[in-house]
Amino acid sequence: MRIRVARPDDAPAVVALRTMVFPYLVRGVESTSKMIAEPVPGRGWAAFVAEVDDQVVGWVTAQRNASTSTADFGDISLLHVHPDHRHRGIGTALLATATGHLAPLGIRRLRAFAQPEALPFARRHGFEPSRELRYSALDLNAAPAPPDPPPGVRLRPIENLDPHLLHAADVASAMDEPGDVPVDAVSYETWQYDVWDNLGLDKTASTAAEVDGEVAAFSLVKRDGDRMWSDYTGTIPAYRGRGLARLAKTVALHRAAANGVRVAYTSNDEANGPMLAINARLGYRPVAAQWSCLADLT
Numbered sequence: 172m173r174i175r176v177a178r179p180d181d182a183p184a185v186v187a188l189r190t191m192v193f194p195y196l197v198r199g200v201e202s203t204s205k206m207i208a209e210p211v212p213g214r215g216w217a218a219f220v221a222e223v224d225d226q227v228v229g230w231v232t233a234q235r236n237a238s239t240s241t242a243d244f245g246d247i248s249l250l251h252v253h254p255d256h257r258h259r260g261i262g263t264a265l266l267a268t269a270t271g272h273l274a275p276l277g278i279r280r281l282r283a284f285a286q287p288e289a290l291p292f293a294r295r296h297g298f299e300p301s302r303e304l305r306y307s308a309l310d311l312n313a314a315p316a317p318p319d320p321p322p323g324v325r326l327r328p329i330e331n332l333d334p335h336l337l338h339a340a341d342v343a344s345a346m347d348e349p350g351d352v353p354v355d356a357v358s359y360e361t362w363q364y365d366v367w368d369n370l371g372l373d374k375t376a377s378t379a380a381e382v383d384g385e386v387a388a389f390s391l392v393k394r395d396g397d398r399m400w401s402d403y404t405g406t407i408p409a410y411r412g413r414g415l416a417r418l419a420k421t422v423a424l425h426r427a428a429a430n431g432v433r434v435a436y437t438s439n440d441e442a443n444g445p446m447l448a449i450n451a452r453l454g455y456r457p458v459a460a461q462w463s464c465l466a467d468l469t
Contacts, residue, residue, distance in 0.1 A: 308436050376424075417453070
């Protein structure tokens, strides 16, 4: 076994491994390859793979968290190992490599996510479970019919929007998003890299609800083949309570289904009651859970 820096040509193997371990996550080969080849500057982002007999059997990324003003906060993301190669120290080696990468960047607090069965591993390495993240799936072979918008509301594919307007709505709607890390410092450049320029973003299906020319609510779709991820659905505070988030998401799901998407996945913090209720009404069913886990980097 060896740990090395990931290369763009690892993308097919990385996506195959991710799909095996996390079948409810959606990110395609092209998008993964670009992420490795062109990481966003300023975050210290790095990806590492574990190899056994020249086969990729593990993956992890590490970076400074770019969504919070807490400068010493870092994320270790998607640490996972092929089921046939577990309990051999590969996960521990990947974690050590990731934390070793972050330490020189001044990172002092870490967040990672663990499946319930991986919580003992997390605790052994100093991570304590904090919040439950629930994953759900929706069969789009019978996609929800899009309702007519109420008077004064215009539903638009985001491809027709100025991305700066969508960024502003995203930031405003996420300020009180439940979680371990405050979402209070998402620059346009960071958002553009993560969202607007993501190769998986379906700008035709992704939908914004406009009121008086302002983006009041939106639902973003990231796609890989016939699978999609509801990346984020939100409403800016001034327009909440009018059903606009559900409206935008319903239309986005309908548009994605019309273009060949067969299953939609999403995730929600356990405390996000409004969005969990919307998803339940749309017919989503629970498929998995993960826990955010926090640790001090010492």
